[in-house]
Amino acid sequence: MTATEARVYTPGEFKEFDAAGETFLYLVPAGAIFQLDETSRLVLDLVKQGMPHDQLVAALTEKGYSIGDAEEIVHELHMSRAIISADTKPEPVAEPPADFPLMTLVLNLTNQCNLSCQYCYEFGEDKVATPEGKPKFMDYETAKQSIDYLLASSGERETVHVTFFGGETLMNFPLLKQVVTYANETAAAQGRSIDFSLTTNATLLTPQIVEFLSENKIGVTVSMDGPPELHDKLRVFANGKGSYDIIAPRVRALIANHKTRPITCRVTLTNGVTDVVRIYRHLKDELGFHEIGFAPVTTSPDRLYAINEPGMHGVLKQFHILADEWLEYALRGEMHGFSNVSDTMAELYQGVNKSHPCGAGLGLVGVGPSGDIAPCHRFVDSDTHVLGHISTGMDKEKQQDFLGRGHINTKYDCHTCFARPLCAGGCHHEAYVRYGDTGHPNLHYCDWIREWTETCLKIYGTVSAKNPAFLEQFAERKAL
Amino acid sequence: MKHMRPLNRKAKRIDQFVASLDEDVVALQNPGARPHVPMGCALSFSPGWEVDSGGGTAGLCQPVERDIYDCYVTCFWPAQVPDHLNNYPDWASKCAVATKDWRKLDLVYP
Incomplete structure (x- = not known):
């Protein structure tokens, strides 16, 4: 034989x-x-x-x-x-190249915020940030150095991204304007371009700011948790008063007047704020956001606002309702605004197979007001996670340590899981808050991720069979 | 691939890879042109000698009697088999299936 x-x-x-x-x-x-x-x-x-x-x-x-x-x-x-067969050699996921070019820089323009959302990872009980004794607002010099660092570290990329973040980003709007001007000029001189976006709580939006954002094609994500009775539970001012009434008219004006980019909303789900369908309807149909993405709060399971297991089960049930709706839209050739499906479709279209859950510390870094480089915006101002300083660049040893621990090959629990090409163990920050180690797989949401991945695979299969042309639009959507 | 339809970019790359395993290597030729395959067993890339393109050996010259036609018909090789072109055109006429009828091939005496 x-x-x-x-x-x-x-x-x-x-x-x-x-x-x-x-x-x-x-x-x-x-x-x-x-x-x-x-x-x-x-x-x-x-x-x-x-x-x-x-x-x-x-x-x-x-x-x-x-x-x-x-x-x-x-x-x-x-x-x-x-x-x-026995002679099929397994191919482990490769290490990313050591000189992986930077793609996105998240600039935390300030670590100050005019809201006191009780679940905030930056100031909540589980915070990783240690901002004591550090600057509260970024200065122009640090921002300029950051842009120079991004352009110098991004290799041959023609377009790179800058995301403005906080604290509340718009508390340092004067700097944001200066950075946009400087970054556009510097990039243009090199024959390249920069794409901007920002995240805001919308409390400080004015017609002038909206006009500036629209003119400069700056993408806007608003952090908002739904209709007033849900939004105001935790998204409050320091005096405990809810912020819905302040932001609703500003959001409407933003969506009406910012014409150059889709306006998206980012919802944090917490205990008691889990009515996903109702939140979606309000944000999509009543306020007019183009897309809405949902994520459960990152926190220790002991906090009162943490979502417990039955709560997450309920969330997933509601996700399915919106996912079914997304599919109906797709079969008619229309785009539904539920980002959680759209983002996964983009990843499935590319066929991503991630070595790391996200680009943190690799294609993306966060820079804090002090100029410290962090793996991403969530680690900004944390002494434990600092990867370097904008004046001296990346500390390669620290970067390697961070990336080494976050690599899928070191997450043994993940090796039998079919969802690992997309999940890769999940958010580094979530892992740190839950397990005290950025490289620990987020085992508390495995079942949830698997069920959601299977749901999205079925949607992908159905659209492939019945309306394959619809998937082509995901070719350009950011995946990973 | 015939039996698995690729649906995303990664699947298309696998599809191209599998297709490439069966393609001829065509260097320095115009797109669309077929490679020139000379006659003769040493030059034509017909399976039969060592292993197939995937490294396997199934379906090659097994049993070895199958090789007779590679030498006798497609490639005259006087050292091993009679000359099909000029002197012994009927040498294999009783041997319809080499794997079964190889005993009907006899020696020839010039």
């Missing part, structure tokens, strides 16, 4: 799913999605218990396939690793 005839096939690592009456495979180590036909389904069925090549070909010829066709299908499935 030859080596090939004796080769025993077993199923490769994949997630099989059905949608729209078809069967699909999500090949996990690659992040690839395939639609199966009757023949490939048959082969996968046959190799479930392990089967040698010659028996497999014989079984297929018995079903009426010619030897040539049988050999061909086995070859296809073997080479694409839908089925594997």
Whole structure:
């Protein structure tokens, strides 16, 4: 018997799913999605218990396939690793190159905020920031150095991104304006361009600011938690008064007058603020946001505002309602505003297979008012997580330590999970707050992530089968 | 691939990879032109000698009798088989299937 005839096939690592009456495979180590036909389904069925090549070909010829066709299908499935054999070498996720070019810089223009949202990771009980004795507002010199650092560290990229963040970003609007001017000039001199965005609580928006944002094509994300009775639970001023009435008219004016970019909303779900569908309807239909994304609060499970397990179950149930709606829209060729699906579709379209959960410390860094470089905006002003200073650049050793711990290869719990190409263990900051280690996989939401990933795979499969052209628009959407 | 339809970018790359395993290597030729395959067993890339493109050995010259036609018909190789072109055109006429009828091939005596 030859080596090939004796080769025993077993199923490769994949997630099989059905949608729209078809069967699909999500090949996990690659992040690839395939639609199966009757023949490939048959082969996968046959190799479930392990089967040698010659028996497999014989079984297929018995079903009426010619030897040539049988050999061909086995070859296809073997080479694409839908089925594997003992000599299939696993390919571990590679290390990113040491000189990975920077893509996004998050500038925390200030660490001050005019709201006192009780769940804020920056000032809440679980904060990682240690801002004592550090500047509260970034100065122009630090901001300029940061832009220079971004352009110098971004390799050949033609367009790079700057995200303005806080504290409350607009408490340092004068600096924001200066930075936009400086960054545009400096980038243009190099024949490159910079794309801007900011996150704000919307309390300080004025017609002049909105005009500036629109003119400069600055993308805006508003942090807002829904209708007044939900929003005002935790998004309050220092005196405890809710902020809804202040921001609602400003948000309406922003959406009406900022015409150059879609305006998105970012909702933090907390205990008692879990009515996702109602929140979505309010923000989408009554206020007019283009897209709305939801995330549960990052916190220790002991906090009163943490969402417990039954609470998360309820959230997921409501996510499904919006996901079904997203699919109906997609089949009609319309884009629904539920970002949680759209973002995952973009990642599935690319077939991402992440070495790290996000670009933090790799293609993205945060810079605080003091000029300290942090893995991302959530770690800004934390002495424990500082990766360097804008005047001296990145401390490569610290960066390697951070990236080494966050790499999927070190997260053993993830190695049998089909959702790892997209999740890669989840947010570094969430992991630090929960487990005290940025490299710890976020095991508290595994089931939730898996269920959500499967939901999105089914949506992807259904759209592929019924309206494939719709997926093309995700080619340009940012993934990862 | 015939039996797995690629649906995302990564799947398309795998599809191209699998297709590339079966393609001829065509260097310095106009797109669309077929490679020139000379006759003769040493130059034509017909399977039969060592391993297939995937490193396997199934479906090659097994049993070895199959090789007879590679030498006798497609590639005259006087050291091993009779000369099909001029002197012994009927040498294999009784041997319809080499794997079964190889015993009907006899020696020739010039």
